[in-house]
Structures are given as structure tokens and as C-alpha cells.
Amino acid sequence: MIRLRNLHKSYAMGASKLxxxxxxxxxxxxxxxxxxxxxxxxxxxxxxxILGLLDRFDEGEYRLDGEDMSELSETRAAQLRSRHIxxxxxxxxxxxxxxxxxxxxxxxxxxxxxxxxxxxxAAEILDKxxxxxxxxxxxxxxxxxxxxxxxxxxxxxTSPKMLLADEPTGALDSGTSYEIMxxxxxVQGDGVSVIIITHEHDIAGMTDRIIHLVDGRVDWDRSNLRxxxxxxxxxxxxxxxxxx
Numbered sequence: 001m002i003r004l005r006n007l008h009k010s011y012a013m014g015a016s017k018l019x020x021x022x023x024x025x026x027x028x029x030x031x032x033x034x035x036x037x038x039x040x041x042x043x044x045x046x047x048x049x050i051l052g053l054l055d056r057f058d059e060g061e062y063r064l065d066g067e068d069m070s071e072l073s074e075t076r077a078a079q080l081r082s083r084h085i086x087x088x089x090x091x092x093x094x095x096x097x098x099x100x101x102x103x104x105x106x107x108x109x110x111x112x113x114x115x116x117x118x119x120x121x122a123a124e125i126l127d128k129x130x131x132x133x134x135x136x137x138x139x140x141x142x143x144x145x146x147x148x149x150x151x152x153x154x155x156x157x158t159s160p161k162m163l164l165a166d167e168p169t170g171a172l173d174s175g176t177s178y179e180i181m182x183x184x185x186x187v188q189g190d191g192v193s194v195i196i197i198t199h200e201h202d203i204a205g206m207t208d209r210i211i212h213l214v215d216g217r218v219d220w221d222r223s224n225l226r227x228x229x230x231x232x233x234x235x236x237x238x239x240x241x242x243x244x
Contacts (some may be wrong), residue, residue, distance in 0.1 A: 001162065001193045002028040002051065007060035009046055021057070022201045022216040028195060030161070035196045035204040035224075038213035044197045045166065047213070050166050051195065052085055053060040053077045065161055082111065086155030086163040086192075089169040092147040094139040094154075100126060101135045104153045111158070118157075125153040129183050145176035152183055157193070163187060165196045169203055181206045 009021040020042050026140065028034050038044050049055040051064065062069040064080065072080075094103045101122045108118035125134055129149040139147055148168060155163055165184065169177035181203060188194050188208075196207060204210045205224065212219045 001030045001032070001065055002195075003027070003061070003063040005061040007050070007062060008058045009043075009050065009055070020216050021050075023060070024216075024218060026211065026218065026221070028193050030193055031188055033185060033192045033194045033196075033207045034209045034211060035198050035207040036211045036213065037198060037204055038219075041215075042213040043211055043216040047226055048164055048195070048197055051162070052087060053081050057203065068229055076154070082107065084160055086160040088151055088155050088163065088165040088168045090167040092139070092144075092151045092242070094147055094150060096139050099136045099138055100131060100142070100153075103139070103150055104157050107154060107158050111244045120158055122153070123223045125157050126150070128156075128186070129153045143176070144172050145179055148172065148176075148180050149183060152180070152187070156187065160192060162193045162195070164225070165194065167197055169198070169200065174202070177203060178206075 004024050004026040005141065007024040007026075008019070009185070010017040011017045012018075024043075024047065036044050036047065046055065050057050050065055053072070057070075067080075067085070095106070098106075101119055104125055105118040105122035108121060113121075123132070123135055126132055129152055131146060131149055131153070134142060134146060134150075139150070142150065151162075152168075162185075169180050172180065177200070184194055184196070185206065198204055207224055208220065210224050211221045
């Protein structure tokens, strides 16, 4: 799904350059759930921006589902972002005066999908993330975990091939974070490649692979035997979801 070869990225800093990514080699398969870790300044956010076609790289190769990303026009990049890449952030970025269905349906509005169809698809996705009964609630009427599930639903409503999540549990307590990770595991089960930036080891432990960056390079890339954080059981998650 994703293939990077010798990827470099620098930013101008006055008369000098800041070399942020220094020859990244990376592959992520379809339906794989991967976490990216590293200290501040290691290149995690820059890598995420390049994968999401929000920034360009200087040299190397990036192929997304076999397509070369090096010579994309702005129009083609916007099309790929709109139709094939979903984004989830630490801040939920929900529109406060729109209810859950309207927030989820927004990407379809920009694609010109008729209102009835986009609301149907939004309601269907909300049901998948366990929020069918919150469809007409405004963001202020939802808990933090519920708002993040709305944000995930919005990222999935266009049926993307890849979901990029930047610290998706950073503003949530441990129980709610676990709940969000179970949602992302179900997303992965639908064949979507999910890449998560996180500094939380418990969250990384719930992914298939952990990629660790140091100073713009892949320090290590290891397959991970998924583990449940201590004290979390499926019954507890169900109870939390029912009470949230």
C-alpha cells in the first residue's frame, strides 16, 4: 500500500537547511496497523504530512497503492487526499454547530454527493463506530471519546485506503484511549491501512508493528505481538462504551 525508498526532506532555516528526514525506507501493507514513535524532532510529523500529501519530499520515492507521488499536480494530490486518505488528529476538529451526522457527512458534501445519500452513508459509519444513538447530538453533548469516534467516522465516510492518526488518544484518559484503539483495530479489519503517531507505549502495543524514528531515520522497525494494556478487558470496554 505504501512504499518509501530513501526519502529525504529539508526545510530552509534562513541561510541554512534543516534536514528532517534522512533516507527513510518503509513499507506498509494493505490492512496493516502500524505505530510510529520517536522523540520530539525525530521526524514523525513530517513523515505523516508527506504520507498524507500535505507536504512534498525533496528526493527519494513514495508510492501509494502503486502510484508515484513524486510528480503529483496539486489537483491530483487533492483528489487523493479527498478520496483515499483519512485523517484523525488529537484535537477532534468537529464543527460545533453541526450534529454528529452532519460532521461525518461533510467530506461527502465537498465531493458533491446528494444530501440524502451523504446522510445515509454518515449514519451507517456512525453505527460502525458505535454512535448510532448519538447521530443528532452536537459535539458539546458528547464525551471526548465519542467526539473522537465521530472524527474517525468522518475520516472513513469516503472509504479511504489509508487512515493517518496523529496522537489520536493524546487528549483522552486511558480507558477511552483503549476504546478508540479497538475502533481503529476494527477499521484495520475492513482492509484500511492505519498509521498512528503516538508517544504512548500502551497504544503502540496494540498495533501490528512499531516503527521508531531517531533524528530523521528509522532506528528500528519491529513486528509486534499485540497485547492488551493491563487492567483492560473486553467486558470493561463494552461497559465504558455503554456508559460514555
